[in-house]
Amino acid sequence: MNQAAPAPKENMGNPVPRIDARLKVTGQAGYPADLATANVAYGVLATSTIAKGSISALRLERARAVPGVLDIVSVGDMDEVDKPEFGNTGASSIAPLHDKTIFHDGQIIALVVAETFEAAAEAAMLIRADYAQETPSASFDSRGTRIEPAAGKSPMYKENLKAGDFDAAYAAAAVKIDQKYSTPTQHHNPIELFSTTAWWQGDQLTVHEPSQNVTGWKTELARQLKIDPANVRIVSPYIGGAFGSKGPMTARTAIVAVAARRVGRPVRCVVSRLQAYDTQTYRAETRHRIRIGANRDGRITAFGHEGWEVTSRLDPYVVGGTSATSRMYNYGSVLTRVSLVHADRNTPGYMRSPPETPYVYALENAMDEMAVELGMDPVEFRRINEPEKEPIGGKPFSSRSLIKCYDQAAEAFGWSKREAAVGSMRDGDWLVGMGCATAIYPTAAAPCAARVRLTDDGHVRVQSGSHEIGTGVRTVAGQMAAERLGVDIDKVSVEMGDSTLPPAPVSGGSISTASVCSAVLKACDAIREKLFAAAVGEGGPLAGSGKAKLEMEKEAVVTDSGKSARLSDVFNAMQIGALEEYAEFAPKGSSPEALKKLYAGQAEFHGGDQDEDSVKYAYGAELVEVRINSYTREIRVPRIVGAFAAGRIMNTRTARSQLMGGMIWGIGQALHEATEIDQRHARYVNRDLQDYLVPVNADIKQLEVILVPEVDHAVNPAGVKGLGELGNVGTAAAVASAVYHATGRRIRDLPIRIEDLI
Ligand code: MOS
Incomplete structure (x- = not known):
């Protein structure tokens, strides 16, 4: 290649x-669980062996007797905190350890904390649960699923889009197809395993966890723990594969935080790959019916796309990719309909192009079939x-x-x-x-803040609480600053992945480059304005060039007539050594509360x-x-x-x-x-x-x-x-x-x- x-x-x-x-x-970009943490204790999850029913008894004695076991957080131990929520920040409203109900196979039933990983793992295996078991519904064709229209039931899917009179146009079409397609369940397998490391210093909670949304998680975790978000810090500098799996916060984070408070020291829980299948989100299976009607000349007159998606019992997770498929071609008339199928499964979640991957798969297959029908x-x-x-x-x-x-x-x-x-x-x-x-x-893009500092020796520091999930967003944010401030990329450092930095939106929906670069651009332009004013102002190195068009190049302010002043001379004229600007970007159409929501971890998407x-x-x-x-x-x-x-x-x-x-x-x-x-x-x-x-x-x-x-x-x-x-x-x-x-x-x-x- x-x-x-x-x-x-x-x-x-x-x-x-x-x-x-x-x-x-070189292995120096440590994932959150790799970061050195003094005096850490190890947490291992115990999970349910049934998919539906309730826990009638949890027997922890043998686990507690394992040498080195410090504590076991189990059902009933989360009563003091609020339940997780389903939405853009929370992965699911299924609240393990809050109640005895089991909603899916592999649901968390306890977290064992021990001096060593081995002791915690051994103890977790010795936990026994007695269940009142019911027959679960696994997927589409299982008995006992609940089917409902997505529109009106899910905040993620507002309405079934339509245009013109599909039924009439389809009935009248000279050439038509009517086919069914399906896509399977797919699970995230990032190389970096899922993990949470949490510790308390007085009221201050620090969490190291791979995250695509440090600001959102800070707020959501504080809500669950009923503490001030200002006392929560989420740190996630490098991530080994995310693709949506580290977007919404799962129930584990609060459980580990509670365990750390109980044992009075840091607790690190690395989820095994096997357990991640149930305790993290995944791409649920989908089904589709597509109808296309066309004239003999190949012009489409009718497009119908119906989708069915599996979700958990409690949460109306839906991707509803008809918003993209219904706008793809010149259809004439459109009918769409999306249905939810609630089964006894963990709640699905985002996985790279969540709506488009399955729905466009169905559409494009149907387009190919239609081309064959038309001989085109x-x-x-x-x-x-x-x-x-x-x-x-x-x-x-x-x-x-x-x-x-x-x-x-x-x-x-x-x-x-x-x-x-x-x-x-x-x-x-x-x-x-x-x-x-x-x-x-x-x-799309979302509100985003960034801080940029330029020093008189041409070094630039960019800070934004976005996330390097492997896309190169650090690099492109640095490039944007290097270009606007006229310095070499080698002189730019970029800090991300920490909720103490200026807030950025979730790194999902392919919005990061647009949102972060727009904020960095704005901060850089504010720096430029100050430098330009000082350069051409009284006593400045370009005094008298007030009407010139100015640019920054090669660590200098340059005029369109070829005059130039070194950055250090401009800074000297200002009698300062560094300029720092904090900028907030809000996309066109943002609501008056858009920036406030950004700080609260609820960035609005626009576009x-x-x-x-x-x-x-x-x-x-x-x-x-x-x-x-x-x-x-x-x-x-x-x-x-x-x-x-x-x-x-x-x-x-x-x-x-x-x-x-x-x-x-x-x-x-x-x-x-x-x-x-x-x-x-x-x-x-x-x-x-x-x-x-x-x-x-x-x-x-x-x-x-x-x-x-x-x-x-x-x-x-x-x-x-x-x-x-x-x-x-x-x-x-x-x-x-x-x-x-x-x-x-x-x-x-x-x-x-x-x-x-x-
Ligand atoms: Mo992506 S699935 O929007 O993290």
Whole structure:
């Protein structure tokens, strides 16, 4: 695979290597559980062995007798604190240790604290619970699930979007399809395990935990513990994979904090990979029915998308990806409907492009089927259904470069060499197929604060309570400051991942680069203004150049006529050694309380389909080649090309890396990834990295990322569209499309397996 970062084109920043790259590869970028903590005690969770019912007795004697055991926090011991909540900050309202009810398999029933990890683990295994057991409902087809419309039931899904008269248009359509698709349960397996380390110094609580939302967690943890948020500090400097799994706070954090208070010393709880399957969030299985009606010329007249999603008994978690699918093409009429299916499961949660990954999988598969019905090239079919305005509200797109993406991807891929007839391309024993799909992700931003300090020797420090979850946000925030203040990136340091820093929103929804860079930009501009005024003012080194256009370059203030004053001379004139500015950015359309909410850890999202003026999305086109062995049916993906347009690209290296990672994950979704559920016990079966299949290097041969230039001033001051989640949308559908092209077999349920093609 060619590893070179793409050369920047128009509106793209340099491929600066991550400023924390050396720390990462030398193991110095410690994850929260790696940070040295004196006198730490070890916590190990004990979890339920049933999925539904209640605890009738908890027998802790044998566990307590293990030498080294300090304490056991169990059911009833959390009465003094408030229950966790479900929402954007809290993962679930299921409140283990608050009551005896069991809502899912593997629910926390106790936390053992001991002098050593081994003692805690041994004791946790010796805890015995007696249960009043009931028959659980595992998933869609289980008896006892409760189905309800998502609209009105979930704060995450307001309404079933529609446009025109779908029923009439679909009935009248000359060509139509009506198909069902499904995506499986998928679990987060970040390399860094989930962990909480907590300790108290008087009233002050410090928590080291991998988090995508330190400010939100500070507030939510303080609420649960009934203490002042000012007394809570969440520290999460480096994270080993997040993708949404470390976004909402789970019930564990407060339990560990309570344990630390009881034993009077720091407690560290690292969750085993096996336990993480139940005690963390995951991507729930989905089902879809898609109906598309079109004229013979290929113009779509009717689009219907119904979705069903599994969630827990208590929480209305829903992704409702119809907001993106219903705005994808020029449909004429639209009908959508999303339903919740409550089962005896832990509450699902965000996983990279939560709504788009499953819903666009269904849409793009259906688009491919329709192209086949019409006898049309699938790229051409997208082209002729390219909308002028989005179909639901009739708003313009802030920018939309989808067709450019298809054009550039098709050229690089050699799409013109694709022979249309199914099964017609072959290379020896291998059946060859080529497929395509569209990627889409909403472009949002949220209020964000940042502090920037420039010293007279040209050093810059950027601080913002955002999170380096592997995206390179530290680096791009540093690049923004380096560029605006005219210094080399080597002189910039960036601090993130601590709730004592200026607050930033949750690092989710691909909003971080846009939000943080917009705040950094604002702080830098305030510094520039002061420096410029001093430089051209009375006694300044550029006195008399008041009308000149000023810039900062190479640690100097320069005029458009070529005059220049060194930074140190400007600082001398001001008789100061450093300038520091604190800036608060609020996206257009923010409510009057938006900044207050930022400090309270409740950052408002703006953009996507929510704005008055336009809808804002980033797009991409993904083309793949599959090869299927004609004897063994082994499926290979030797080639994948993705072209993406996402406004200003801050750094072509980190952008490419994000998009590439997304596509690789997409191949995993297409061919490998699924959590199997034991239907009788509502229990996850393949809960470790040995049985949970993900792609490895040998699975991905040639992968190309094309960055398509795009300028969009409407999205945010930085002009950035997030792309952290864009890459893995559409990939699985493109693979399914290629598998059909190679074999004539349409696989509508992920993952696509050898046995599906026999
Ligand atoms: Mo992402 S799933 O919005 O952390």
